[in-house]
Amino acid sequence: MSYQLNKWFTIIGIASIFLFSVILRFWQLGRFNTLVFDEVYYAKFANNYLTQTEFFNAHPPLSQYIIAIGIWIGSILPFGQEIVNNETGSTLASWSYRWINALTGSFIPVVVGAIAYQLTHRWSYSFIAALLIALDGLFLVESRYALNNIYLVIFGLLGHLCLIIALQNNQLKPRKWLALSGIFFGASAAIKWNGLGFLLGIYMLWILAWIIQFIAPTKKSEYKFPWQNLTQLNLIKFTLYLFVIPIITYSLLWIPHIILNPQYGFWEMQQQIFSYHQRVGSGPDTHPYCAQWFTWPLMIRPVVYFYKNTGLLDKPEPSLPPLPPDIGDPKVNPLIFDVHAMGNPILWWLSVWGILLLILMLFNRIWHWEKNRQARRKKIKLKQTFQFPPASEMWLLLYLIINWMSNFLPWSKVSRCTFLYHYMGALVFAVLAFSWWVDRLLNSRKNYLKIIGFTTIFIVFLAFVFWMPVYLGLPLSPQDWQLRMWFRSWI
Template sequence: MPGNVLLGWLGPLLVAAFGAFLRFDRLGVPKAVVFDETFYAKDAYALSLYGVERATFGDSSDPIADRMLMSGNTDIWISCSPPEADPCPLYVAHPPLGKWLIAVGEQLFGMTPFGWRFAGALLGSLSILILARVARRMTRSTLLGCLAGLLLAVEGLHLVLSRTALLDIFLMFFVLAGFACLVVDRDHSRSRLVDRYENSSVTDHGPWLGLRPWRLGAGVLLGAACAVKWSGIFYLVAFIVMALLWDAGARRAVGLRRPYSGTLSKDLPTLLGAMGLLPALTYLASWSGWFVSSLGWGRNWAQATSQGPFFFVFDSLRSWLAYHFQVLSYHSALSTTHPYKSEPWSWPLLLRPVAFFYEGTDDVCGVKTCAQAVLGVGTPIIWYGGLAALLAMIVWYVSTRDWRAGAVLLGYVAGWVPWFYWAIADHRTMYNFYTIPMVPFMILAITLAAGLILGPADAVPSRRLLGSVVVGAFAFLSIANFWWLYPVLSAEVIPHEEWWRRMLFRSWV
């Protein structure tokens, strides 16, 4: 990693601080329940109380209901029907880790909009730092790393999800962090391979490279992604294949006679432990609250504790798997009509974003009719520029087999293509914000394309100047586009006419 180490950290940290300001400023606005916060904020609070998700039965005098009823939003509180217990088991469709993270903010700052949005804003801000650092590592350029972080900081969908208590921002964070660990592992393992190849006698297969702590970290993080939402499995599988190809490429590049069989015999066993067993254990650990409690949905506690410790483990796992099959059936059959549902083919074009919040008000913004809105939409300049950059990555990879282009394309495809199956086979209800794990890879594609436009450091000055103008203009337009949309991304109260002007497509309404 050439260049100044201090600047390599200072630049990304400053960009991340800028992004954190955008995400934490007025985080408690709107002071209301935004979209699916009605589920996750409540579930998170129940987790902090009981270790499992529980629905509260009672009237508005119930202490949990009292804390969550505000600004007239009574629909956040769910009662049992029939009322078998108070509180009663609650069936949920997603693993608990994301809700545990939301619960941390609620415990620190109370059962308030700021409290339940805190964790998302924090990890959203940290993801800007991670992206800037991984882009620097992939390009060997602090400037390009800061460009990547800046683009994520002003990306509209990332901002909205960072300021909303939904699960998807946590999924994106763990996927990106896992990918970053694998990129670091790639550098370290290649250096170790070269060192062992040059300083010892090796077989045709090459040496074993040890446990590789960065790969272990990737396994934990990708397991955490699955423990937020099951769609994390798409990335786990894709990155296992990517890591194997990187290992085989390294052994071939160093000159080993049998690189592929060397990868299978030396790297695959460790890989299966790091990115097979370890993610499974991480996922299982995220359900600890359910295992140690008698209060969870489908827990069958009395049956599990009836015949000794071995039966307890066996029956608990059986009940846990039965619960998972119920959830799988639910997701497969989820085809409810929703006004903001969209098909995967339309997602990169931003044709149907989700209106997370809208409230019309009178005489509070200087004119008769005002609007306060949160629209879950990406910054169009970045998204359409990203499409062009992804096409460039296809050409670059086909022509040069550059690993960076391949990794970016794989990351984007892993978050997009699997949804086509659910759309075609099951007609599943889906939303545009499912794309958030793809966004860092789209921005990495833009960053790599920017590096190609700038040219190498020793290029003729006129080439560098022209490239700087093009890349600088794109960054400026991205910031300007974000600034224009910011009022409808962050629930600013503006004249209704100004809100309407920002609806760039009629399908946004």
């Protein structure tokens, strides 16, 4: 009975998180009637598909197809057409090229919660993971504008979710889950090439699973964690579902773009994209918000997507929403409208500790394993030592660490200008790691540990509320805005 109550509490809780995410993403979605940050590319490119206008795109086309569908649906609806602009090349309401991003982003906490449950079958872990990812500011900001990172993340996570489902119960479930996994991985790469980080993590886990099976064979009846079942995927199956199908998916998704833009064929287009990104420089001279990859986890350099100070405007700015009626002269009482693409600082910093502690724990367990192996070889009897976490959860830790590294460390080889949002794929696994620690605290028998767990969640929530004005672009006085800019590098 308690299991069912816990289950339904979690389902209702995640449904509430989804509703909360929808409300935040759709609230005044068209409040800035202009193109914000990279909407100057993605919203325009999406509209180009609808107007059959040729163009060059430095990224694969899937996100623009999706935004184009959103524009088409939004433009025929009988509401929301009062405030429009012509910045995409057509007369459109700004919410029409944003709403499908908002809807997609609302589902990310649900998918993260589903992955957490499928990995552990712990309802509390599922709820905590969904809640914490819903309290991140960067995912909120990216969902409210016609950008592409939300699609990259959700397709990559859906690929993981389908593969985990396929690996359950000591046998491969219907091949449709494996095929869907391959399709989603291909779709993630068809958003941006760094979507391949989600697939790289699976490749590394598959190789590791075979190495562990070779060193310490495990009977099928002893499998307790889905990733142990990876060895059921022989080289032929693995190649078909997680190499061939992603490539086919990626290739097919280029067809509409190449039909519209016949100047380059498929292979020529890949070469053009590669050459373009190699030509992009790095450092503040290239873009003021360039951020080196190793600074992302600490959120040293966020990106300003939109900034207007009414005290510096010579005339009313049509892109801004109406000013509050009690503000008076905006030059005397200036307001700042700022959309900061920054995460929840408390969540990000704690997630760094969460993933680093897992890495230290993993090294500790490897050291103990080697120590026990040497003792067995020398026939030395060791005293049994307490090991945390249990061996059955080591695959969970390996999954989180390897996928965090696969989505993060490859950026060390990228020479072009990179931005904070490139960390979003890795962030999901860092948050899952942090959620695992919080779940442990809340399920501890010691009350003081439970209090620490609840306090941590509450502080993350307070931080989300505190920085919400710069996620949503709410008007702030210069003093209130400065209060949220804790470091000079944030400005």
